[in-house]
Amino acid sequence: MVNQRIVAYKRYTTSTFFVALFTGALAILFSQCKPGQLKGDADNGGLTLPGGFEGLVVADSVGAARHLAVNSNGDIYVKLRGSYADGSNVALRDENGDGKADVIKKFGVYTDSMGYGTAMRIYNGYLYYSSTGDVFRTKLIPGELLPEKNSELILHDDYQNDPHGYNHTAKPITFDDKGNMYVPFGSPSDVCQQLDRIPESPGQDPCPQLAEHAGIWQFNPDKTNQTIKDGKRYATGIRSAVAITWNPQDKDIYIVQHGRDEMHRTWPGMYTKWQSALLPAEEFLHIKEGADAGWPYYYYDWMQGKKLLNPEYGGDGKKEGNGSKYEQPLIGFPGHWAPNDILFYTGNMFPAHYKNGAFIAFHGSTIRAPYSQSGYFVAFVPFKDGKPSGPWEVFADGFAGMDTILNTTDAACRPMGLAQGPDGSLYISDSRKGKIWRIIYKGYTANFGAPQLAAMEKLKTTSAHIKNPDEVADNLQKTKLTGGAEIYSTYCGVCHLSNGKGDGSRFPPLDSSEYVLGDKTRLINILLNGLQQPITVKGKQFNNLMPSHSFLTDKDLALVLTYVRQNFGNNATEINEEEVAALRTKISAQKK
16 A cells, blocks of 8 residues: 555656656746836837837937946946036936836936037946046945945046047947956047148148047046046957957957048049948957057948048059058948947847847938938847857847938937947937937747848848948939039038938037028138137037148039028028139238
């Protein structure tokens, strides 16, 4: 009797064990494939995503958002562009688990006259963030949304007194696994010309800007009041890197850098407007210590698959020179997409296809006219063994709210920052209105593959703001321009845009502008001498430098200024050739 009970007990416990094991396995499987009860918005927050993914708007309008970071408890921290009396950073908390921000608070009061503050990263219990010239940190308080009020100045860049000028002053940051912080210092010019952005001005060789610009420097993240002299130059020849991150898989830095501007404007006899819209590449680079990416001497032509000599240094669009000796990109993306953040995905929510791959936020172009402005989406690059394992993909689109984008200001939103949540969801920030999206996966991970990616892949050849434009069919300038309109299109429209409204952040509007409609002498002087200091237009400050256009003849300057004063809703008197000539003569006499 006892033996029968023992046998029966063994049978019971064995079957119970296997039932429990099977049930547990199913629970694990479904918990990995169908995360939680969080749901995306009915329209996915306006986004187009691969099958199985859903999007929701965490917050609709926190202000012009740059980079963002998500804490281990799900709290979100966002860097705002510019400085505000009530705080230039934003903290958000979801208190009821629906994915929406219930608490939104501002913090971090400091002055940022340029408005290019960018970084927002969490490291060793501290929140690190940057203004245009400074990197700060403030300690996070466990359980509290806001960090400590007192911040420490970790790094200072006196960019406003830089003898080379100031451009590409954003200060994104990343950290390695050995206790180091990395900060790019962008080039103060476009391509180190003797006269910056002046047509056919030769490049400086050697380029003096490389000593303290156009590279990545390594710093101690715990030391206060550092300058670039306290850092170690880690890599060079990098024009502007806003998208920078540390890859925990191969323990190296990766960046996606902004290529040079306006090849047609500066070398109209060598590059067409179509070539200028597509070139040079935005380079996805694997950066090891000592790397040299070749700026200002070389650029990457993604269509030819080569680094070519810049025309300022004797190039002609074909000459390779020593281009092969410099750091080659993993991928050369089409020009002017403005890569502004990169994130290697390490979470478990998304399908295995995304594990250890790179998401890249393309902020969108401003200088692609007469073709559709391009970018304005989030891409994904699959990775294996430290290298792309397949072509880049469109991961999230729909930010702009339209397909063909004639002017940057037409885009509803512009994706800017990326962050990974503790549950593996992906957060995306927008620099236009300050929307914050959260992307989650609700499908079955085992079933994810080509069918779910098919619709996104199609966008690469059908969407006007993603595909490579046809030189003739996709030219949005259907009529031949003459006179002031042609001069404006060639030399002014790339920044102020075809509608004269500027891009809303770097380049001021010309419509109803007090500078356009006001004193003629002041306006003529701006084109003859350029602008080297901030100006306020229609109540908003703009800080981007404007080069002199004194290379234009008196007649051409008069034509383009009259065009500006009598278009874009403006109705002012003309400026004649004699007025331009008189002021040019006066300026020349004053310089002697």
